[in-house]
Every structure is written in structure tokens, then in C-alpha cells.
Amino acid sequence: xxxxxxxxxxxxxxxxxxxxxxxxxxxxxxxxxxxxxxxxxxxxxxxxxxxxxxxxxxxxxxxxxxxxxxxxxxxxxxxxxxxxxxxxxxxxxxxxxxxxxxxxxxxxxxxxxxxxxxxxxxxxxxxxxxxxxxxxxxxxxxxxxxxxxxxxxxxxxxxxxxxxxxxxxxxxxxxxxxxxxxxxxxxxxxxxxxxxxxxxxxxxxxxxxxxxxxxxxxxxxxxxxxxxxxxxxxxxxxxxxxxxxxxxxxxxxxxxxxxxxxxxxxxxxxxxxxxxxxxxxxxxxxxxxxxxxxxxxxxxxxxx
Amino acid sequence: xxxxxxxxxxxxxxxxxxxxxxxxxxxxxxxxxxxxxxxxxxxxxxxxxxxxxxxxxxxxxxxxxxxxxxxxxxxxxxxxxxxxxxxxxxxxxxxxxxxxxxxxxxxxxxxxxxxxxxxxxxxxxxxxxxxxxxxxxxxxxxxxxxxxxxxxxxxxxxxxxxxxxxxxxxxxxxxxxxxxxxxxxxxxxxxxxxxxxxxxxxxxxxxxxxxxxxxxxxxxxxxxxxxxxxxxxxxxxxxxxxxxxxxxxxxxxxxxxxxxxxxxxxxxxxxxxxxxxxxxxx
Numbered sequence: 001x002x003x004x005x006x007x008x009x010x011x012x013x014x015x016x017x018x019x020x021x022x023x024x025x026x027x028x029x030x031x032x033x034x035x036x037x038x039x040x041x042x043x044x045x046x047x048x049x050x051x052x053x054x055x056x057x058x059x060x061x062x063x064x065x066x067x068x069x070x071x072x073x074x075x076x077x078x079x080x081x082x083x084x085x086x087x088x089x090x091x092x093x094x095x096x097x098x099x100x101x102x103x104x105x106x107x108x109x110x111x112x113x114x115x116x117x118x119x120x121x122x123x124x125x126x127x128x129x130x131x132x133x134x135x136x137x138x139x140x141x142x143x144x145x146x147x148x149x150x151x152x153x154x155x156x157x158x159x160x161x162x163x164x165x166x167x168x169x170x171x172x173x174x175x176x177x178x179x180x181x182x183x184x185x186x187x188x189x190x191x192x193x194x195x196x197x198x199x200x201x202x203x204x205x206x207x208x209x210x211x212x213x214x215x216x217x218x219x220x221x222x223x224x225x226x227x228x229x230x231x232x233x234x235x236x237x238x239x240x241x242x243x244x245x246x247x248x249x250x251x252x253x254x255x256x257x258x259x260x261x262x263x264x265x266x267x268x269x270x271x272x273x274x275x276x277x278x279x280x281x282x283x284x285x286x287x288x289x290x291x292x293x294x295x296x297x298x299x300x301x302x303x304x
Numbered sequence: 305x306x307x308x309x310x311x312x313x314x315x316x317x318x319x320x321x322x323x324x325x326x327x328x329x330x331x332x333x334x335x336x337x338x339x340x341x342x343x344x345x346x347x348x349x350x351x352x353x354x355x356x357x358x359x360x361x362x363x364x365x366x367x368x369x370x371x372x373x374x375x376x377x378x379x380x381x382x383x384x385x386x387x388x389x390x391x392x393x394x395x396x397x398x399x400x401x402x403x404x405x406x407x408x409x410x411x412x413x414x415x416x417x418x419x420x421x422x423x424x425x426x427x428x429x430x431x432x433x434x435x436x437x438x439x440x441x442x443x444x445x446x447x448x449x450x451x452x453x454x455x456x457x458x459x460x461x462x463x464x465x466x467x468x469x470x471x472x473x474x475x476x477x478x479x480x481x482x483x484x485x486x487x488x489x490x491x492x493x494x495x496x497x498x499x500x501x502x503x504x505x506x507x508x509x510x511x512x513x514x515x516x517x518x519x520x521x522x523x524x525x526x527x528x529x530x531x532x533x534x535x536x537x538x539x540x541x542x543x544x545x546x547x548x549x550x551x552x553x554x555x556x557x558x559x560x561x562x563x564x565x566x567x568x569x570x571x572x573x574x575x576x577x578x579x580x581x582x583x584x585x586x
Contacts (some may be wrong), residue, residue, distance in 0.1 A: 009408065009409060009410040009411070009455065010410075011404070011408055011412065011488045012404050012407075012408030012409065012410035013404075013410055014403075014488075015400055015401065015403055015404025015405075015418060015488075015492070016400075016401050016404040016405065016406070016407065018397050018400060018401070018456055019397060019398075019400075019456065019457050019462065020416075020457075020458030021456075021457075022397065022453070022454070022457030023423075023457035023459075023580065025453075026435070026453060026454035026456070026457060027423070027454070027457055027500060027525045029430075029434075030431040030432075030434045030435035030438055031434065032434070033431070033435070033438050034430075034431040034432075034434025034435070035434070035439060036434070037433065037434055037437060038556075040357055040438070042543035043485055049310075060579075069458055083553075090324075091328075098437065099314065100314070100317065100321065101318075102318070102321060102322075102325075102386055106576075108325055108329070110572050110576055110577065111329060111332060112328065112329070112332055113575075113576065113579070114332065114333075114336070114565070114568060115332060115335075115336070117513050117539065117565075117575075118515075118517075118561045118564055118565070119338070119517040119534065119535055119539045119564070119565050120517060120519065120535075121517070121519045121535035121539055121560070122339075122535070122538050122557040122560045122561050123561075125538055125539075125541060125542060125553070125557055126335060126339050126557055127335070128542070129550065129554065130335065130338065134351060136338060136342075136350075136354045139353055139354060140354055143353070147546075161351040161367070163581070170331070170335075171471050173330070175579055178576060178579045179579060179580050179582060181556060181580075182579075182580030183580075196508075219331040223425050224424075224425075227425060227426070227427050228578040230427060231427055231429055231430065231520075233519070233520050233537070234519045234520065238538075238539060238542065242542075254430075254520070257430075257433065257525070258523075261436075261524065268433050268436070268437055271433045272433045272434060275430040275431060275432065275433050275434070276430075278427070278430050279426075279427055279431070282426075282427045282430070283425070283426050283427065286426070287422070287424045287425065290318075290425060297427060
């Protein structure tokens with residue numbers, strides 16, 4: 001492995017330079033600038049802005065809407081993630097099980113994945129239409145005598161929360177299934193055979209062979225889903241009136257940030273402080289999960 | 305006796321699994337199918353009941369959208385422009401960066417790579433307010449450049465390209481290129497890029513779809529009505545102007561979703577295989 005390109009160090013820098021410049025200009029600077037704005041009372045309506053220290057953050061912590069937004073975002077994410085990983089794991093195990101021999105595995109997962117590519121804004125508007133008072137869901141349920149009369153689902157907090165959770169699950173379970181299938185099939189068959197010869201049952205094989213070996217992919221799914229979930233916006237925004245109605249039941253972090261930004265004064269200082277808080281919270285939790293669940297058996301790593 | 309029992313339970317679980325898969329399939333496809341069908345039905349038909357068969361009102365629905373001032377072709381073109389430019393920049397610069405990391409040794413390379421890995425896990429989008437303010441200051445707000453330029457530095461894409469390049473890179477070809485007197489950039493363009501073309505294509509599809517669907521950034525950065533992208537037009541369909549024009553609303557939604565479904569059916573092999581490429585090391 002004695003490659004003769006060590007002298008070409010200079011080219012390495014040249015090739016990565018556009019990324020680094022792009023990152024500094026469009027990645028790092030906006031983060032620093034957002035942090036800076038969060039200490040000011042900047043609005044879009046007046047030219048001057050003042051440094052106000054931690055006032056934005058103090059107001060934020062005193063604001064009950066903020067704790068509602070944080071709690072909602074966590075709940076909406078968790079309620080979708082837990083069934084998502086459960087159902088996807090079941091599907092992935094079925095599709096990869098050599099004794100069950102489920103036919104058309106490729107077509108099933110291709111169709112299950114389809115909702116993931118569709119525009120979330122349209123999906124939200126679609127479900128709004130489907131569940132509206134005169135919409136198809138009410139029509140169907142009333143005609144099938146499953147409901148005495150049309151129900152105003154859009155005004156029901158429980159229904160709307162359930163719907164946000166369902167849509168998130170609906171959009172993501174296919175992708176999670178595909179990732180888990182790839183992880184399971186990358187485990188060496190020799191390991192399964194060895195476990196079978198040792199007399200391990202299906203449950204034991206899953207618990208002691210499959211699960212430990214697919215852990216890196218599970219961590220990947222968990223962290224990317226969390227980071228995405230904490231920034232949930234399009235679906236809850238466009239499912240109802242764009243303010244997290246009814247009764248703030250689907251108000252998420254980003255909807256609240258957007259509402260501050262588009263308030264009559266355009267309080268971008270206050271909006272920034274929401275961005276900063278959610279940024280810190282998400283990054284800390286994501287890196288903590290990654291750190292806690294990282295591969296610990298250094299040196300003894302089993303390679304498939 | 306035990307074998308019989310085993311066979312029976314296997315058949316039973318197979319039947320149960322197929323039933324469950326069929327139910328999941330219905331849940332997954334019915335909303336999308338209703339959307340497409342309703343785009344072809346008149347508002348009156350939609351109000352009369354559910355149908356799974358298309359009707360013939362697609363043109364009159366389109367005329368209603370036009371009469372309400374919703375310029376669908378314009379939004380389509382706007383979104384296409386942004387998505388195409390974003391795709392070109394992301395694929396080219398991510399491959400370039402990944403090639404720099406894979407093919408050369410330099411100080412700080414390991415740090416850079418680990419840093420990119422961490423970036424994948426950081427919610428950069430939450431700095432959108434600072435980004436907006438900064439774009440206003442340099443006069444790029446309400447300008448597509450503010451949506452397109454950040455794609456030069458896409459951490460997740462670099463990660464994907466690095467994984468892919470490690471699998472396809474042939475050092476001998478690079479050395480042969482050098483002996484033939486090709487420049488380092490020439491080697492990247494003429495030798496590496498063609499080798500990595502399938503990976504570049506896969507990344508391109510994902511980037512295009514993500515850019516096409518992106519609502520949040522455009523919603524904050526773009527303000528002129530004639531620059532609205534598809535998801536921004538979709539959002540206006542919720543307004544009072546379209547109240548009770550269900551056929552037209554469904555048509556507007558379908559127009560944003562159907563192109564992606566077509567892309568998916570054309571390239572599903574690339575897409576489905578590409579999903580696990582960044583996450584699972586074979």
C-alpha cells in the first residue's frame with residue numbers, strides 16, 4: 001500500500017477547497033450569525049438593533065408556548081419512531097428469512113418506500129382534504145354506517161396529532177425497512193449457520209447475532225430520524241392552519257420559529273433564539289446517542 | 305408428526321404475512337391513488353363519493369386553477385431550475401471533495417473526514433434565520449442562488465461519494481493517467497468521474513427529489529409570487545380562493561407528486577439500492 005502520491009498533498013487541499021469554502025460561507029457563518037442574532041432585538045421592520053444579552057432566551061423559557069412546542073416535537077417524533085422501527089424490523093426480518101421465502105420482496109419494498117419521495121407539503125394538503133368535513137374519509141365512514149354523522153377531524157387535537165404521527169410513519173417506514181434489510185443481509189450467513197448448529201432458536205439468533213451486528217445501522221436510523229424529527233415542519237404546518245392548530249396540538253419547534261419570523265414585526269432575534277435552542281438540544285442528544293451506542297469492542301470487531 | 309406440524313405453521317405464518325403485507329400496501333397506496341384519481345374528477349363528483357376510477361375533468365380542473373391565478377407551468381419550471389442546478393452542484397462538488405479525501409494524503413484529512421461525519425448529524429437547517437438575514441445583507445434574498453449555492457458543501461453527499469469511490473477506485477488507472485501526462489483534475493474528470501457515474505447518478509436522483517420537495521428554505525427565502533416553487537404553490541392551495549374547488553386542488557397537488565412517481569418507477573433500482581449505500585458498509 002505504498003502509494004506514490006504522498007508528494008501530491010497539495011492537490012488534496014485543492015480538491016477539498018471548494019467544500020471548505022462553501023461550508024464556511026453557507027454552513028458555518030449562518031450558524032454563527034444566527035447565534036449572534038439571538039442576543040439582539042433585531043426585527044425586519046427597523047434598521048437599528050441592540051445587544052440585549054440573554055433576554056430572548058429568558059423570554060423563551062418563560063413562554064409556555066415554547067415548552068409546548070418542544071414537548072410536541074418530541075412526542076410526535078417518538079410516537080412515530082417507535083412503531084416505525086418495530087414494524088420495519090418485523091418486515092425486514094420476514095423479507096430476509098430464508099425459511100419463509102416471501103415472494104416479490106423487491107416489489108413490496110419498492111412500493112412501501114414510495115411515499116418517502118413525495119412532496120411533504122402536498123402530502124399534508126392531501127390528508128387535510130381527505131379528512132376535511134366533506135372529505136372522502138367522512139363520506140366513506142358515514143355511508144358504511146361506521147359513523148353516525150360527519151366528524152370535524154381537523155378541529156380535533158387528538159385526531160390531528162394522530163394524523164401527523166401516521167403521516168410521518170407512512171412516509172418513513174419503507175426507508176427504514178430497506179436500511180434494516182440491507183444491514184441484515186450484510187451479516188455473514190456463516191454466523192447464522194453456526195448459531196443454528198449450536199441449537200439457538202429464532203429469538204436467540206435475533207437477540208444475540210442479528211441485533212448486535214446491525215447496531216451501527218440502527219444508530220444511523222435513530223440519529224437521522226431524530227435530527228429530522230426535531231425539525232418537523234411541512235406536515236404539521238400544512239395539515240391545519242400553519243399555526244399548529246387546533247389548540248397548539250401540532251405546534252412544533254420549527255413552526256414556532258417560523259411564526260416569530262413572520263410575525264408582524266419580523267422578530268428575527270427572537271426567532272434565532274428558538275433556532276439556537278433547538279440546534280443545541282438536537283446536536284447534544286444526537287452526538288450523545290452516537291457516543292453511547294458506538295462500537296465499543298475495539299480490536300475485536302467482527303467483520304462480515 | 306413434528307414435521308407435519310412445522311410445515312403447517314410455516315404455511316400459516318406465510319398466509320398471515322401476505323395478508324399483513326397486502327394491508328400495508330393498501331394503506332401505502334390508497335392515499336396516493338385517491339389523489340391522482342381526484343385530480344381527474346370534477347368537484348361535484350368528488351362531493352358525491354369516493355371512486356377509484358379516473359374521470360375526464362382534468363382539463364376543466366386545470367382551467368379552474370388558471371382562472372384563480374395559479375401558474376402551474378411557471379412553478380414547475382421554477383422548481384425544475386432550482387432542483388437541476390442544485391443536483392449538478394451537489395454531485396460535482398461532493399465527488400470532487402470525496403475524491404480529494406480518497407485519492408490523496410494530506411495533513412488534516414482524517415480530521416476533515418470525521419468533521420464531515422459529525423456534520424451529517426447536525427441540524428444545519430436550524431440556522432435558516434441567520435442565513436436569511438445574511439442573504440438580505442448581501443442582496444441574495446428572493447434569489448434562487450440562495451437556495452442553490454449551499455449545495456456546494458453537502459456533508460451527507462460527500463459521505464455517500466466517499467463510500468462509493470472507495471469501492472470503485474482503481475489506483476492503476478490513475479497512475480496510468482499520470483504517466484500519460486494527464487493533469488490531476490483531468491484524471492478526476494476523465495477517469496474517476498466515468499467510473500463513479502452510477503453512484504453519481506444515484507446521488508443525483510436523491511438530490512433532485514430532495515430539492516424538488518424542499519419547502520421550508522424556499523418558504524423563508526423566496527417572496528416574489530412569480531418565483532414561487534411547487535411546494536409554495538401547493539401551500540397557496542390551502543387558501544380561501546380555492547375553497548370548495550376540490551378537483552382543482554387535487555390537480556395542483558398531483559402535479560407536484562406525479563413527476564416524482566414517474567422518476568421513481570423509471571429509476572427505482574438505483575433509488576432502492578442507493579438508500580442503504582451511505583449507511584451500510586458491505
